[in-house]
Amino acid sequence: MADRAELTADASRCTGCRLCMLACSFANHRVHRPGASYVRVEVDEKEFACRIFIDREKCRRCLVCVEFCESGALQAKAAPLAASAEGA
């Protein structure tokens, strides 16, 4: 999977919608269960701040979460050339 893009997170853009968690858990476990997602967003509603954690060991880099991240907080960063070459 080294040629697949890497997932990057910018929590300052996150709206706290948690669609990424629904997308990931449904894609990987066929169930809507935020707790089973490989990307985890913690939202502090009171002061409005978000924290994004990615479980890089388990993440399959399928990028479904990126597809539904309307704010651009999650993005796919192209893998470095060397890595692609390695994978190819």
Add this chain to the structure above:
Amino acid sequence: MAVLLKVDLTGGVIEKEDVTGWEERYLGGVGVNTALLSDLVPAGADPLGPDNVLLFGVGPLVGTMLPTACRTEATAKSPLSGRFGTASSGGSFGPYLRYAGVEYLAFFGRAPAPALLVVEEGQGRLLEAGDLWGLTVWETTDRIRAKLGHEYRVLAIGPAGENLVRFASIQNDYFASFGRTGLGAVMGSKNLKAVAVRGDGGLEVAHRQEFLKLRKEAFARVKAEPSFGFMKRYGSMVVADPFDATGALPGRNFTVGSYPDWEQTRGRKIFETRYKERDVACFACPIACAHWSRVREEGPWLGLATRGLEVTFVMEFGAKLELKSIPEIFRCVDICNHYGLDVVSAAGCVAFLTEAFENGLITEREIGFALAFGDFAAISRLLLLIANREGIGDLLAEGVLRASRRLPGSERFAMHVKGVEIPVKDPRAKCDTFTFGYLTSTRGGDSLRARSPVEAVLQGMVDFRTEPLGVDAAHIEKLDMPVRLKREIFGDPPGAVDLPAMTRYAEDLITIINCVGLCIRPPVLRSLGPDFYARVLRAVTGRQYDEESVLAAAAAVWEMQREFNRREGETAADYRYPERFYREGLPGKGGSTVPALDSGQVEANVLAYLRLRGRN
């Protein structure tokens, strides 16, 4: 399976019941709540007594990955109107209640001491909450999470609910409110301070492939709707300027329809450029219509950070009460959120008293201080007095209808329909689905249960019974709505909008949305219709629906609400605006005046509407 937790607060006993059958028949959310309320609350019950039942309902789409599928509906007999009471809230409580294995909550009786319900892993348990009584929503939520854990979602009442203010709200995730019809007071009357939920279960769908297709379709349709970008950018503030431009503001307790300095002081542009910091979404929402805002200018509010502005906030505090400063509006809304007050009714009560004061019906001595529109110190002080039921606040906590009965001569300043203070927009400027809906709503004077999916905000009426068609024939052709209704409402070929018929349809469409648990903001309201909801309900639940059967279920739910109201004494005579709208013209843009409403025309529309609904 749809699970109902029946919580007997008097005896401290909790039972589980399977309500799948009810959900199948009434779709879920407000539908199931309505059926349960009609069944469980005896006629004539005191809304603040132990016989009332407080319900929370989370529809079958909530918690699945569909745009805005996050809403929870709270329902009870209203202490404000004495009729059907209900309110919807976003946030994240609903999805997590479902992840905890529960869809519906029913609270009976009255706890002997302040109580907190905790729901997790399909079970509920009651805890003592004496230490939380008297605290604001913020303090309550923080304390519960400090004790139980940050992963708990909390809904709570503030002091206003405890003090039985008849328009107290229930808040969840701090800012998201079940605002209208005083359900916070029902919760307070039951000695129930809060509900905390932790959910880590999962929700499957009946037909996965079909669901994935529909999910794609739903996101595409919502995002392609032209209102999507505007909603994201301005939130509901998008209509703040058009309402001013069309002279439809509720200024000065519905006596001024437009302000020359509106856009410069509290319009959508200044909100966006000066205060808005970032976009905030409810759970599962790609629109993110809420915004996080911060005051960066010198002055007493420097650094104030909050969620907003919403158009309701600026209409209620900026127009109805004439506050010109957005930071002052933020502060008033913060008071409402922390103390648990419905913004619309609270502002309506303050505006009512201010006008009564200006007309000499109540004195400075009786109030304790002078009142004036635009006077932040007086307005914010009154809000706190209401929440605490102190001094004159005790009278206003009863709502404008009851308060006006105790102040002879003030009835003409009590702006309500069926006892519920009316919101945000003046029907004289335009008596369209939005404002006509104040009359027909089963929860009294409110705008959120009837809104046309083809609304043309800036165009005037064609005639008193006909709205302009805000879209072209191709749009109508594609619109998700049964063909027979398109013909009935728009004509064939489509030319205009029949107001009574559209009102009935808009109410049914919004009922469907509040049953399944999506949000009624325009990108959803305008893009998804009965056919989509039928297909997605089939895919998620495996139950059989088509567009006609979901519409019929929604109409049946509405009829149950009307039946509940008839049982409590409602008649066709209650479908009436405050007298001001029939007697006074409304000063609008640039020195123009909109004439008073013709009561014969309004009544003709009401009759046409009631005929479509069947039975009065």
